[in-house]
Amino acid sequence: MARLIRNKQGIPSTLLTRFLNSPSSLLTLPYYSTSKRSLRTLAYEEIQANPNKPYTHTAFILHGLLGSARNWRSFSRTLVSSLSDSPSEWRMVLVDLRNHGNSAEMEGLDPPHDLVNAAKDLGNLINSKGWESPDVVIGHSMGGKVALQFAKSCGNRDYGENVKLPKQLWVLDSVPGEVTSDNSDGEVEKVLQTLQSLPSTVPSRTWLVNHMLDLGFSKSLSEWIGTNLKKAGGEETWAFNLEGAVQMFHSYRELSYWSLLEHPPKGLEISIVRAEKSDRWDADVITRLESLASPEGDGSAGKISVHVLPSSGHWVHVDNPKGLLEIMAPKLKSLMP
Incomplete structure (x- = not known):
């Protein structure tokens, strides 16, 4: 069983994530x-x-x-x-x-x-x-x-x-x-475009996963995207800076x-x-x-x-x-x- 650790603010952080378990x-x-x-x-x-x-x-x-x-x-x-x-x-x-x-x-x-x-x-x-x-x-x-x-x-x-x-x-x-574009299936671009079309906050992780599934993305990918949310009041927001990440992706390409x-x-x-x-x-x-x-x-x-x-x-x-x-x-x- 993974040990639970705490950061300086005392917030627990598990050492293993649900989607990325070995x-x-x-x-x-x-x-x-x-x-x-x-x-x-x-x-x-x-x-x-x-x-x-x-x-x-x-x-x-x-x-x-x-x-x-x-x-x-x-x-x-x-x-x-x-x-x-x-x-x-x-x-x-x-x-x-x-x-x-x-x-x-x-x-x-x-x-x-x-x-x-x-x-x-x-x-x-x-x-x-x-x-x-x-x-x-x-x-x-x-x-x-x-x-x-x-x-x-x-x-x-x-x-x-x-x-x-x-x-x-x-x-x-x-x-x-x-x-x-000749040697890419375009999936990453589709994911980024989808995320850019969403508001900065979403109701819940479940809502996001279901929305991605409805758009035709795989269950594993949809759930992984859902792990990138964090609490923002009563809703959820991205744990990354989406526009900055998009710029990094263009540089990667x-x-x-x-x-x-x-x-x-x-x-x-x-x-x-x-x-x-x-x-x-x-x-x-x-x-x-x-x-x-x-x-x-x-x-x-x-x-x-x-x-x-x-x-x-x-x-x-x-x-x-x-x-x-x-x-x-x-x-x-x-x-x-």
């Missing part, structure tokens, strides 16, 4: 300490298996569009558990990107709301806390492109000398190039990171995980990615690896968390203390 076989874990922070830069949560021990390694985890840090709590706890037998002590930092989760209410996260500034927010967070740079950055969907932008900017030293390249970058079911994949910086391994059943990948993109997968080499440049997550759609941490863990954990364990 299979029960993955939930027989030790208890974990989870701390929550809200900064002027970004809101984030920390998960560490042994909070009384100093951590030796840090991984940042970045959610996708209209998501939040809480979407990744369950998988992060499972990942920490799988790493507990290594000599390293891992800390997971689950970030709420700008316009999302608790960061949606943060002051100082000014426009333009694009991936360049979303990645810069990470650099500002590191600098403001005086942290060392994360060893690993993990990004899902839109968060995967934020991770790629972060690595690109670190390579250019855009955030100062203190913010260095991570050793590993994980891009989870995120197409690295431009996303055009427009930016391409093929050049980074073709010339990865020395010391960085970029691991691309493609979900086997995901509808976001064209055959030519898959072929191009596989051609970039690099052998060990002589160490003069970075490395690209490509993995296929079987029996999974786009929601990799929900559809096949065990398989994702089996791909990621050995590589994280390979990082020396």
Whole structure:
């Protein structure tokens, strides 16, 4: 059973969400300490298996569009558990990107709301806390492109000398190039257009889910959208800044990171995980990615690896968390203390 934690205002927050539960076989874990922070830069949560021990390694985890840090709590706890037998002590930092989760209410996260500034927010967070740079950055969907932008900017030293390249970058079911109408089914656009057509408050979560179902959206998607509501008096309102998120989505579609994949910086391994059943990948993109997968080499440049997550759609941490863990954990364990 998940431990209940409280933030500074004394509001309870469960460690697992209804929609994003992992299979029960993955939930027989030790208890974990989870701390929550809200900064002027970004809101984030920390998960560490042994909070009384100093951590030796840090991984940042970045959610996708209209998501939040809480979407990744369950998988992060499972990942920490799988790493507990290594000599390293891992800390997971689950970030709420700008316009999302608790960061949606943060002051100082000014426009333009694009991936360049979303990645810069990470650099500002590191600098403001005086942290060392994360060893690993993990990004899902839109968060995967934020991770790629972060690595690109670190390579250019855009955030100062203190913010260095991570050793590993994980891009989870995120197409690295431009996303055009030709290689998109348009579902995300339809969701955003639907949300924009609604008032800023709705009667209840049940009303929203039923409304989405009536419009032809799937039950799982409708329920997930419903998890992004928060109380506003007697009604419910969005837990994200919708207009800012829409701007971030446009940036996600427009930016391409093929050049980074073709010339990865020395010391960085970029691991691309493609979900086997995901509808976001064209055959030519898959072929191009596989051609970039690099052998060990002589160490003069970075490395690209490509993995296929079987029996999974786009929601990799929900559809096949065990398989994702089996791909990621050995590589994280390979990082020396």
